Amino acid sequence: MANHRSAEKRARQNEKRRLRNKAVKTRIKHLTKDVRLASGEASKEEALAKLHTAQSKIDNAAKKGVIHKKTAARKISRLSKLVNALT
Secondary structure (H helix, E strand, O other): OOOOHHHHHHHHHHHHHHHHHHHHHHHHHHHHHHHHHHHHOOOHHHHHHHHHHHHHHHHHHHHHOOOOHHHHHHHHHHHHHHHHOOO
């Protein structure tokens, strides 16, 4: 455990950030799953709507530094490819 006040504060900050990042990553996983399920049901309009929501959240997570920019691009690309295959 930390011995200095500044180190204790840093530990508290890191814990808050860890929990926030965990929540965002979990949200991304759920949104990705929703898009995959919607594309499996072959309803393109619903899948597109869910894709736009997921894309927004993934981009936002990358902007905030929760996930890497290229990781976000890869996730969005794979979901887009899946939805576009419905045509």
